Amino acid sequence: MDSLDLLLVGTSPSLWLSAHQPKPEDGEDGRWINRDQLLTGSDPSIEHMHRRLVDEGTRPAAAANYVAEWVGGTLAGHVGYALAMGGVGFEVDPDRVRWHVHVDGWTDAVDLSCARAIVDRLHPWATRHDVDVADTREEMLDRTMGGVVRTLWPVIEAIRALARVGRAGLWNEVVDGFAMSICFDRTLPVHPAAVRMLLDAIGRPARPWKATPTLEISTATFGPCYVGQKGGCCLAYTNRSTPPGGDVDFCSTCRFRTWDDCKSRQLGRFREQTSQA
Numbered sequence: 405m406d407s408l409d410l411l412l413v414g415t416s417p418s419l420w421l422s423a424h425q426p427k428p429e430d431g432e433d434g435r436w437i438n439r440d441q442l443l444t445g446s447d448p449s450i451e452h453m454h455r456r457l458v459d460e461g462t463r464p465a466a467a468a469n470y471v472a473e474w475v476g477g478t479l480a481g482h483v484g485y486a487l488a489m490g491g492v493g494f495e496v497d498p499d500r501v502r503w504h505v506h507v508d509g510w511t512d513a514v515d516l517s518c519a520r521a522i523v524d525r526l527h528p529w530a531t532r533h534d535v536d537v538a539d540t541r542e543e544m545l546d547r548t549m550g551g552v553v554r555t556l557w558p559v560i561e562a563i564r565a566l567a568r569v570g571r572a573g574l575w576n577e578v579v580d581g582f583a584m585s586i587c588f589d590r591t592l593p594v595h596p597a598a599v600r601m602l603l604d605a606i607g608r609p610a611r612p613w614k615a616t617p618t619l620e621i622s623t624a625t626f627g628p629c630y631v632g633q634k635g636g637c638c639l640a641y642t643n644r645s646t647p648p649g650g651d652v653d654f655c656s657t658c659r660f661r662t663w664d665d666c667k668s669r670q671l672g673r674f675r676e677q678t679s680q681a
Contacts (some may be wrong), residue, residue, distance in 0.1 A: 466639035477581030484582035493548030510602035576636025583617035
């Protein structure tokens with residue numbers, strides 16, 4: 405990162421993950437599964453997740469994007485969070501990475517403890533034996549993003565087979581997971597280096613996504629925070645009816661909103677959280 409200090413402190417990759425890696429929403433009540441299990445047709449595979457959504461009334465294309473977000477976006481979000489907050493890349497091992505499936509059927513966490521940590525030569529961990537030291541920041545980002553793409557490629561292809569959806573749209577759910585990884589949490593330390601790290605990572609030449617999300621630092625009465633807007637579309641609006649005389653209730657990060665509208669809604673949520681604290 406531009407600063408030698410970690411925004412979220414940790415003395416080693418394992419301790420950093422233990423302290424800062426996003427945890428399952430339902431504790432350990434759900435299940436941990438690997439990629440092979442995701443790609444089978446049994447519960448809780450991606451096919452099962454998609455079928456459950458469709459059975460509950462979600463349109464097939466939207467359901468496919470939801471699953472891409474749950475699986476691909478969650479993995480990308482965890483990796484992006486580590487890049488932004490720790491200045492460390494985790495090169496995911498496709499055969500060992502695990503997803504946590506919430507008791508209600510979606511993935512809400514990823515275990516990166518099997519991933520190899522990569523840092524540049526200016527990072528405080530550069531002298532540790534349990535990290536790889538990249539010659540350049542670009543090499544660190546290429547290896548990090550390469551691990552995510554290799555891991556998710558068969559997953560995205562499998563999701564594509566479940567509905568009439570494009571490959572680019574599914575990958576956009578992945579890249580939006582990176583950008584949104586530091587949004588929605590006003591307690592995170594705020595630094596321009598975190599934004600630059602994520603935007604540089606998602607812009608690497610070998611990227612399979614087409615969309616470019618927006619990510620900025622905004623300052624309000626309660627202080628600075630990260631706000632973002634997705635570059636892709638989850639198709640959630642296709643499952644909603646337009647109220648008489650009104651507009652479809654798009655997500656607060658929706659690409660179909662103006663940037664000012666997205667930012668206003670996110671800042672409004674933070675103000676509400678602050679007033680309730």
